[in-house]
Amino acid sequence: MSLPEGVYIIESKENGAAIGRNPREDRSLRPKPVVIHPVGEGLLPQASVRLLSTDILSRSTLNV
Numbered sequence: 001m002s003l004p005e006g007v008y009i010i011e012s013k014e015n016g017a018a019i020g021r022n023p024r025e026d027r028s029l030r031p032k033p034v035v036i037h038p039v040g041e042g043l044l045p046q047a048s049v050r051l052l053s054t055d056i057l058s059r060s061t062l063n064v
Helices: none
Strands: 007-012 047-052 059-063
Touching: none
Parallel strands: none
Antiparallel strands: 007 047, 047 059
């Protein structure tokens, strides 16, 4: 499954809080991969990935 290019916000399904990055992670403007782990194998087994599109008021949600 490939995701469309864009800016994503990953939120916890449990409380809706945004999931941040490790402060030691590369903060350059180089592209970062989006990895979807099978349920139970990731750090957060239930999270939603929301694409904030460049289209005005256009949003799509992908539950993983």
